Amino acid sequence: MLSRNKKLNILTFDVEEWYQANYPGFEKNSENLEDKNLEENISRLLELCHHHQAKATFFILGTTAERYPSLVPMIKAKGHEIACHGYRHDLIYNLSPKEFESDLKRALKILENQAGEKIIGFRAPSWSIRKDMSWFFQILEENGLVYDSSLFPIKTFLYGEKGVDPRPHFIGGLLELPPSVITFSLLKIPFSGGFYFRALPYFLIKKGIKKLNQDSLPAIVYLHPREIDPSSPHLTLTLKPRFIHYFGIKKALTKLQALLQDFQFTSIRDYFGFSHFDKGNGFH
Numbered sequence: 007m008l009s010r011n012k013k014l015n016i017l018t019f020d021v022e023e024w025y026q027a028n029y030p031g032f033e034k035n036s037e038n039l040e041d042k043n044l045e046e047n048i049s050r051l052l053e054l055c056h057h058h059q060a061k062a063t064f065f066i067l068g069t070t071a072e073r074y075p076s077l078v079p080m081i082k083a084k085g086h087e088i089a090c091h092g093y094r095h096d097l098i099y100n101l102s103p104k105e106f107e108s109d110l111k112r113a114l115k116i117l118e119n120q121a122g123e124k125i126i127g128f129r130a131p132s133w134s135i136r137k138d139m140s141w142f143f144q145i146l147e148e149n150g151l152v153y154d155s156s157l158f159p160i161k162t163f164l165y166g167e168k169g170v171d172p173r174p175h176f177i178g179g180l181l182e183l184p185p186s187v188i189t190f191s192l193l194k195i196p197f198s199g200g201f202y203f204r205a206l207p208y209f210l211i212k213k214g215i216k217k218l219n220q221d222s223l224p225a226i227v228y229l230h231p232r233e234i235d236p237s238s239p240h241l242t243l244t245l246k247p248r249f250i251h252y253f254g255i256k257k258a259l260t261k262l263q264a265l266l267q268d269f270q271f272t273s274i275r276d277y278f279g280f281s282h283f284d285k286g287n288g289f290h
């Protein structure tokens with residue numbers, strides 16, 4: 007039963023193997039390596055969610071679902087949402103619309119077969135979307151997606167851009183759900199996932215979520231399975247990406263536990279009432 011004292015927020019995980027990264031100059035040459043910890047890390051996340059009566063959206067990479075066919079059914083069986091993280095983890099701003107559509111279709115086919123239901127949500131690898139990429143949003147809509155969570159509202163060296171509305175908003179018929187930021191006058195600070203979640207002290211993350219909830223907005227929290235696992239293998243990276251990729255990894259699981267203790271979380275599908283979406287029939 008949901009606690010009435012806890013505000014409802016959104017929990018998401020990007021499910022991919024430990025070596026999926028898109029830093030400039032980094033060559034992904036580890037694709038034949040097995041992620042020995044992935045299934046264990048997913049089980050740990052599922053247990054944690056179960057313990058705290060939380061539901062989540064799992065954005066799953068097509069290649070990962072293909073390699074570990076038990077993952078999607080296992081996550082689905084626990085009542086969580088299966089969504090799409092693309093097939094190959096390529097930066098979408100480097101793809102042509104045609105290349106993106108074939109990557110998307112390939113991933114959707116695998117995920118929908120394994121989940122036994124229509125996939126309605128997408129998140130771009132490494133937030134590799136700009137708001138002027140109208141073809142991207144059109145292709146998602148044409149392929150039956152209902153929402154997207156790919157626009158990062160801060161400009162970084164790899165992704166994001168200024169001027170993105172950080173609140174949930176529509177782009178055409180598609181609901182766009184940027185990751186959460188706290189706004190201090192003109193300054194927007196991300197805090198709810200990945201590096202920012204690992205780097206910031208817990209009290210600031212909690213304060214950020216409370217502030218959003220006071221404004222009647224949900225926080226959108228995002229993490230990767232490798233981020234709760236300090237024993238995960240390490241990539242050979244230069245100083246800056248290494249810092250971004252691994253800083254604070256030892257404390258991330260404890261912070262996530264505290265978050266699940268202090269707030270109530272659900273999936274995107276359930277938060278927005280997309281639960282009754284059925285392929286071919288739309289909402290009913």
Ligand SMILES: [Zn+2]
Pocket residue numbers: 020022026091095130131132
């Ligand atoms: Zn990813």
